[in-house]
Amino acid sequence: MPTEKNIYRPIRAKLTDVIVESPTIKTFVLIPEEDFSFKTGQFIELSVDGIGEAPFTPSSSPLVKEKIEVTIMKTGYVTEYMHNMKPGSYMGIRGPYGRGYPVEKFFDKEVLILGGGCGFAPIRSLLYNLAAITDKLRKVTLCYGSKTPEDCIYKPYISELRKIPKFEVYRSVDKGDSNWTERVGVVTVLLDDVKVDISNSVAVVCGPPVMMKFGTLKLLQMGYPEHDIYLSMEKNMSCGLGKCGHCMMGKYFVCKDGPVFTYDEIKDQPNIWN
Amino acid sequence: MEYLYTKKTAWDELLGRLLVSHDIFGPVAGEHFQEYEHLSSATVPEVIYNRPKPASPLKIFFLPVRENVTSPRKQEKQRIIIGAPACDTEALGLLDEIYLDSDFEDVFYRSRRQNTIIISSDCFDVMEHCHCTSYGIRPWDEKKADAAVAVKGDTLFIRIISEKGRKFISDTGVFTPVTDSSMVSFIDSRHRETESMLERANRLLPDYARTGSLVKESGQAVWVKHSATCVSCGACTTICPTCTCFLLIDKPGFHKVKQMDACQYPGFERTAGGEDPLGELHERFRNRYMCKYVWKPEKFHSTACTGCGRCIEACIGKIDKNKLFMELAK
Numbered sequence: 001m002p003t004e005k006n007i008y009r010p011i012r013a014k015l016t017d018v019i020v021e022s023p024t025i026k027t028f029v030l031i032p033e034e035d036f037s038f039k040t041g042q043f044i045e046l047s048v049d050g051i052g053e054a055p056f057t058p059s060s061s062p063l064v065k066e067k068i069e070v071t072i073m074k075t076g077y078v079t080e081y082m083h084n085m086k087p088g089s090y091m092g093i094r095g096p097y098g099r100g101y102p103v104e105k106f107f108d109k110e111v112l113i114l115g116g117g118c119g120f121a122p123i124r125s126l127l128y129n130l131a132a133i134t135d136k137l138r139k140v141t142l143c144y145g146s147k148t149p150e151d152c153i154y155k156p157y158i159s160e161l162r163k164i165p166k167f168e169v170y171r172s173v174d175k176g177d178s179n180w181t182e183r184v185g186v187v188t189v190l191l192d193d194v195k196v197d198i199s200n201s202v203a204v205v206c207g208p209p210v211m212m213k214f215g216t217l218k219l220l221q222m223g224y225p226e227h228d229i230y231l232s233m234e235k236n237m238s239c240g241l242g243k244c245g246h247c248m249m250g251k252y253f254v255c256k257d258g259p260v261f262t263y264d265e266i267k268d269q270p271n272i273w274n
Numbered sequence: 275m276e277y278l279y280t281k282k283t284a285w286d287e288l289l290g291r292l293l294v295s296h297d298i299f300g301p302v303a304g305e306h307f308q309e310y311e312h313l314s315s316a317t318v319p320e321v322i323y324n325r326p327k328p329a330s331p332l333k334i335f336f337l338p339v340r341e342n343v344t345s346p347r348k349q350e351k352q353r354i355i356i357g358a359p360a361c362d363t364e365a366l367g368l369l370d371e372i373y374l375d376s377d378f379e380d381v382f383y384r385s386r387r388q389n390t391i392i393i394s395s396d397c398f399d400v401m402e403h404c405h406c407t408s409y410g411i412r413p414w415d416e417k418k419a420d421a422a423v424a425v426k427g428d429t430l431f432i433r434i435i436s437e438k439g440r441k442f443i444s445d446t447g448v449f450t451p452v453t454d455s456s457m458v459s460f461i462d463s464r465h466r467e468t469e470s471m472l473e474r475a476n477r478l479l480p481d482y483a484r485t486g487s488l489v490k491e492s493g494q495a496v497w498v499k500h501s502a503t504c505v506s507c508g509a510c511t512t513i514c515p516t517c518t519c520f521l522l523i524d525k526p527g528f529h530k531v532k533q534m535d536a537c538q539y540p541g542f543e544r545t546a547g548g549e550d551p552l553g554e555l556h557e558r559f560r561n562r563y564m565c566k567y568v569w570k571p572e573k574f575h576s577t578a579c580t581g582c583g584r585c586i587e588a589c590i591g592k593i594d595k596n597k598l599f600m601e602l603a604k
Contacts, residue, residue, distance in 0.1 A: 236545050238521065241375075251572040274550070
């Protein structure tokens with residue numbers, strides 16, 4: 001008799017490495033005990049045994065099946081426990097859930113990516129995916145902002161990205177220091193620097209709600225059509241199954257209908273920026 | 275409609291025999307209201323038929339207040355639930371859409387639905403806040419239960435609704451088909467009387483098709499005013515036959531306990547980053563109305579308010595949603 005599928009049961013995953021990305025952000029490298037794969041932009045529910053569970057979008061490549069990386073900012077009760085976990089311990093994973101980035105819709109286009117803070121995590125997964133199909137893309141432009149140079153994450157990966165043909169990287173910090181040679185200002189200032197053929201381009205935005213809001217408004221001002229702006233929404237996704245109600249954004253369950261939406265899809269829904 | 279009949283005493287004896295192999299529940303009278311009880315041979319004859327409505331909604335049999343959803347499912351006895359009113363059976367439509375969703379089927383819910391025979395009871399009376407007809411629901415079940423009963427004197431009539439109900443009735447061996455339609459003409463009369471009473475009582479209430487736009491177009495002042503006595507207790511959602519929001523609580527061993535939750539509780543939508551779209555009382559209060567009358571109708575086929583009126587009866591802040599809607603409809 002086949003095992004009955006239980007949608008609430010997590011699978012165990014061994015924590016094999018913890019990478020410190022910034023004073024408040026760490027990347028957790030996990031090896032699931034059962035087959036697990038995801039599409040870029042989909043999210044998982046990650047749990048600390050007996051403590052709690054929270055939604056995260058993996059930051060690793062969806063093309064790598066044997067391990068999964070999750071980049072986590074310490075912001076609350078569960079993430080504080082996670083930040084104290086050591087390699088060798090176990091976490092629980094449910095998922096993957098929701099609708100990720102529709103990468104096939106980006107073919108033959110320029111992709112402009114706007115990211116802020118820990119919102120770089122889902123974007124890194126997308127970049128891994130896009131870097132594997134550069135022949136199908138015209139150009140990929142990353143605009144990434146963080147509060148300070150110390151808060152910039154994935155520093156070695158940024159160096160790698162800058163070497164990939166067709167990839168351009170722009171960074172800004174709200175407050176620089178004497179070693180910072182890139183832009184200073186909120187992330188949207190980078191949009192003044194980029195050269196992009198909007199008529200043949202899509203934009204991707206992921207970051208804190210206030211950055212998502214002003215980033216989207218700037219993209220609209222630049223002339224991006226509403227249906228070409230992809231937003232990775234952050235709500236209180238608790239069950240991930242379109243049932244528990246915590247992530248409702250108007251008629252949408254963000255966990256099941258999203259988390260990636262076009263602006264056109266959600267612009268009339270309530271509270272999209274908070 | 276296909277009816278059969280038997281003596282009420284034969285029905286009670288049948289249920290008594292079925293108690294060996296089934297868990298049977300039915301509404302019996304309490305001090306102030308009727309409520310579902312797990313029946314014994316002594317309480318089977320006390321079951322109340324054709325009067326609205328048990329204090330608890332039917333959902334409690336399918337979605338427990340709290341359960342471990344990662345431990346192995348227990349084998350449960352077959353269940354028979356008698357006396358569910360149409361406002362409750364109609365609500366199963368939405369629950370089925372959510373919990374039997376082919377992408378993520380809840381095996382606990384599915385197993386309980388499959389394991390349960392629902393015998394509805396036509397309402398031949400109304401309670402103060404009943405308003406099912408305002409939302410397009412008749413006070414007798416035609417499609418969601420397995421069978422429905424109507425009692426007259428010492429005779430019990432049963433109407434076949436589903437194939438499961440047909441098999442159950444056939445297997446009992448105690449029913450005789452009604453061949454003379456005059457035998458059940460009283461049921462039609464009682465249906466019409468009940469509908470008429472409901473329509474008279476709720477003539478000022480806007481119908482379900484209109485409630486959505488009324489809710490959507492109402493400004494913040496309406497919600498601030500009507501939520502003034504709300505204490506965020508969640509009684510309205512707990513008692514609602516269609517509200518099913520829940521919380522997953524982690525327990526050692528990567529276990530998950532699923533517990534009923536309510537959008538009326540502070541922090542229901544709060545994220546770790548601190549954003550809280552429902553931080554204010556009036557926002558949470560409005561959210562419930564938007565969910566039931568605007569968003570659920572956009573997303574699902576089933577109705578998200580069946581007009582049972584329990585939320586009005588349960589509210590310790592004396593908030594009467596029907597009064598609110600009548601005010602909006604003016």
